[in-house]
Structures are given as structure tokens and as C-alpha cells.
Amino acid sequence: MWVLNVESMSPTAFTEIQSSLAFVALTLLFVLVCRRYLALRDVPGPFLAAFTRLWHARTIKSGTHARDITALHRRLGHFVRIAPDEVSVAHPDGPRKLLLEALPKGYWYKTLTFPDSTYKTPMATVDPKEKIERSRLLASAYTTSSLLQSEQAIDTQVALLLRWMDEYASSSKPMKLSKFFTFIAYDIMGEVIFSKSFGFLEKGDDIENSLQQGLEFGAYVAVLPYFPWLQGLLVSPLFASLRLMMPSNYVVDRSIKALEQRKENPDARFDYVAHWLRTHENHPHKLTAKDVQAAATSNVSAGADTVTCALQSFIYHTIRHPTAWRRLQAEIDEAAANHHQQQQQGEEDISQDHPVFSFAEAQKLPYLQACIKESMRVCPPSTIGLQRVAPRGGITIGDRNFKAGTVLSYPAFGGAVGADAHDFVPERWHMDEKKTAALDKYFIPFGLGYNSCVGQNLVRIELSKILPTIVRRYDISFVNPEQEWTYKTYVAAVPGDWPVYIKQRYR
Numbered sequence: 001m002w003v004l005n006v007e008s009m010s011p012t013a014f015t016e017i018q019s020s021l022a023f024v025a026l027t028l029l030f031v032l033v034c035r036r037y038l039a040l041r042d043v044p045g046p047f048l049a050a051f052t053r054l055w056h057a058r059t060i061k062s063g064t065h066a067r068d069i070t071a072l073h074r075r076l077g078h079f080v081r082i083a084p085d086e087v088s089v090a091h092p093d094g095p096r097k098l099l100l101e102a103l104p105k106g107y108w109y110k111t112l113t114f115p116d117s118t119y120k121t122p123m124a125t126v127d128p129k130e131k132i133e134r135s136r137l138l139a140s141a142y143t144t145s146s147l148l149q150s151e152q153a154i155d156t157q158v159a160l161l162l163r164w165m166d167e168y169a170s171s172s173k174p175m176k177l178s179k180f181f182t183f184i185a186y187d188i189m190g191e192v193i194f195s196k197s198f199g200f201l202e203k204g205d206d207i208e209n210s211l212q213q214g215l216e217f218g219a220y221v222a223v224l225p226y227f228p229w230l231q232g233l234l235v236s237p238l239f240a241s242l243r244l245m246m247p248s249n250y251v252v253d254r255s256i257k258a259l260e261q262r263k264e265n266p267d268a269r270f271d272y273v274a275h276w277l278r279t280h281e282n283h284p285h286k287l288t289a290k291d292v293q294a295a296a297t298s299n300v301s302a303g304a305d306t307v308t309c310a311l312q313s314f315i316y317h318t319i320r321h322p323t324a325w326r327r328l329q330a331e332i333d334e335a336a337a338n339h340h341q342q343q344q345q346g347e348e349d350i351s352q353d354h355p356v357f358s359f360a361e362a363q364k365l366p367y368l369q370a371c372i373k374e375s376m377r378v379c380p381p382s383t384i385g386l387q388r389v390a391p392r393g394g395i396t397i398g399d400r401n402f403k404a405g406t407v408l409s410y411p412a413f414g415g416a417v418g419a420d421a422h423d424f425v426p427e428r429w430h431m432d433e434k435k436t437a438a439l440d441k442y443f444i445p446f447g448l449g450y451n452s453c454v455g456q457n458l459v460r461i462e463l464s465k466i467l468p469t470i471v472r473r474y475d476i477s478f479v480n481p482e483q484e485w486t487y488k489t490y491v492a493a494v495p496g497d498w499p500v501y502i503k504q505r506y507r
């Protein structure tokens, strides 16, 4: 074996070796710096973002990243460098080229594993093929026909919300609907996943201060995965078991408990967990017990804050636009009157004394559906940029080529629809089919392609039931008509602070 004998070397040879090593190290450093900092030097963006992820992290932490990045795109064009290695792409070809193509996901997703890295989810799986295989094992739970088995349980939660709203209507006190929408979104997730609500609506209160905790957790989950070395350490099994750094999280803890209780519940419906446990029994190595737990917790987290935002956006924007509100009420009143007539003739049964709209009935209301779409367009509930990696051979978007390995993300407001993009105009979904189809191409609140939202069928059911029921039953007005809501964005958007007065129309 060749061994370097330092003692027998002349001082000049030793110095030469030292200089050569220093040269190699400097060259390597130079190449690394060039690769990291200079490869994207022609992409415009905030000065600091060219050198450090901290610019992006700070804007997420302050809850303004979606609006900041949108403003940058408006000023700088389709491509904005938001970190040394990441470009935000708000280009008309973005949805098709970045999301519809099965590109690997970026590193932000990799460490989204709770409570620790041994709990794997499709969301945290970045390789498309592996992700699709994982998703397939969970998919049967998400179909509309399966979800409709929980329709009555959802109705019970809506009825609980109505009880609170009736109470506020009779007391004439201001109501924070934003808070109650969070309660119902969590409680419905509890029902469809575990056959049991979390009990927020029953109590009418933020149990164990979980909403506040959820907010802190949301900021943490949005920022830390951009630093995979740190987040990787925090979710490593040993570190995570110490629970030193992770903010304690009610939702994760509660979901784990709910899953345990669900396994002992003989009255459970054929809920999400039933689907997953069946697959686990048939394929215990493909879908492990830990995978089932990870799916349950990640679905609660993914499905509650987003739905809260969609519910808020709908009511906030429709009461801000009285013409839209009146048109909605007219459409819904007419449907309710027709329904009443049909019921008297012994046709369909959408029970008169049961105040909640059925999913089937709400699907037939075009203006309602247009308002639902428009409220998610103008305020997308999921706001983190969808990170993908340029494949081997690179990728061309518009006139720009990005080298293989470049991290590209599609921002929440990527698909603008012209000068009135920021206005709430439900009528835009009522144009001729061609124009609506053109808009549809950029309407992607649920993402697109292999990683698109698995909860969208449930979302349609929830919104289609809760919203027409509320619009028919109440008149709603702002306590402070001049005041806009507060609007923060982390992984999801978190609007709030728009108290309202409720007035009863029907019971």
C-alpha cells in the first residue's frame, strides 16, 4: 500500500502539497458558489434571496409570502428568484409544465413527517412513481360515493353550527364566524376520518387553545422544511421523542388519540380509517400501521385550515358584494321552494324539517357553484408555492430554460385572469363555455397532476352543504363594514377578524 511519509519529505515538497490542496479546495468552493449563487443570477428577485433562504423564510413567518411573491411577479415578470436555488414560476405554462408533468417534488416536502420521520405519507414522498404507489393504497377512502356515507354525520355537524348561529341571531351579539368555521372544518374531518368529531362545535370553544397553537404550528410547518438539514434533525426519531423543539400540536396529538379510540369503536362507520385498516390487513408491509397513523394526522391537518379559509372567503366576499348575496339567496330560495313542492308531491326526500342542503340538491345551483369557485380563486386556501425539480435535460418554460435540478415552484396566485384578477366576480364563471374553459386552465386551488389534493371531493360536499344552508337561513352583515379582514398566509391562508351580525330569515 502507498503511504505518504510526511517525515521524509523536504519542506518545499510539503509546502507544494499544501498549496495544491488549498487550490483544489478553493476551486471546489468556487464551483459550489457558482452553482448555487450564480446559476440563476439572471433571474430577477429580492437581492437577499440570491444569497440566502432567509428572505423567503422571513416573508412566510410574517404571513405575507403569497402577497409578496405575487407583487414581485407583477413587477418583475414570470420568473422570480425567491431563494439561491429556487425560482417562482407564474407563467401560463406553469400548471401544465410543472404540475401536470410528473416531475419530482422539491425538498420542502421531504421532511413533512409527523410526529417523526418514520411516519411516511404520499405528501412527503418526492419521487413521482413512489408517491403514486403510496397514494393508491389510500385512495378508496376519497371517492364521493364513499364520502356520502358520512353525509348524515356531516349534517349533524352543520346542525350544530346552525344552533350557534341561531343563538347569535337571537342575542344580536357580534359573532366570529371565522372561529366557528374552524370548529366545523375540524369536526367534519373527525367525522369522516374517525367517525367522531373533535368536539369543537359541541363546546363552542377553542379546546386547549388549539387554534392559537395551530397557527404557530402552521408557521413552523411552512418554514422549517425549507431547511431540510434542521427539520430532518427535528423529526429524527430520537430528537422528536424528546419533544424539545416541536411546538406541541393539538391536532397531531388528538388525531393519534382519535385513531386509538376509533379502533375500539364498534359503531364506527365505513370511514377513512376503515378503508385504510382494510388495506393494512391485506397488505401489512405495503401500508404499515405507522402509515395509517400518518395518513390520518396529515389529512386532518391538510383538510381543516383550507376548508376554514374557503368557507370564510365565500361568506366574506358575498356579503361584501350585496348584489351577489341577493342573487344567491334568490337562487337558493327558489330551490328550497321547489324542493318543498316536490316533497309534498311525494317525490325526492330532502326532508323539510332537516335544515341542511343535500349535496345532490346544491350541485344543481349554478350561481352557488360559481360563487364557491370564485371565492377559492380570489383567495386560494392553499398558499405555499408548489415545489418541483427540473428533470434530467432541464425544462423550458416560455423562453427560458432551467437546468436539471433547478427548484421551481408554482405560486398560489400563479394564474391571473386579467386586469380584474383581484376582484370578486362570480359572473366570470357564467360566461360561454369556451371562455370558462380558458379560465378553468388556471383555476387550480387543488393543484394538478399526481400530487393534486385528494380531499377535493370532500371539499365539494362540505361547501355545497354548509354554504347554501347558511345563505338561506340568515342575513349576515359586517359589524365594521369599512374594515377588511386580516389575511395571513403560511402553508394555508389564515383569514380572520371580520365579526358579523346574524339575522334569522328561516328556521
Ligand code: HEM
Residues within 6 Å of the ligand: 121, 122, 123, 135, 298, 299, 300, 302, 303, 304, 306, 307, 310, 380, 381, 382, 386, 445, 446, 447, 448, 450, 451, 452, 453, 454, 455, 456, 458, 459
Ligand atoms: C378548500 C380546501 C382545500 C384546498 C384548497 C386544498 C388544496 C391542496 C393543494 C394545493 C394540495 C397540494 C398540491 C401539491 O403539493 O402539489 C393539497 C394536497 C393534499 N390535500 Fe388538500 N386542499 C383542501 C382540502 C383538503 C381536505 C378536506 C383534505 C382531506 C380530506 C385534503 C387532503 C390533502 C392531502 C392528503 C394532500 C396531499 C396529497 C397526497 O397525499 O396525495 N385537502 N391540497
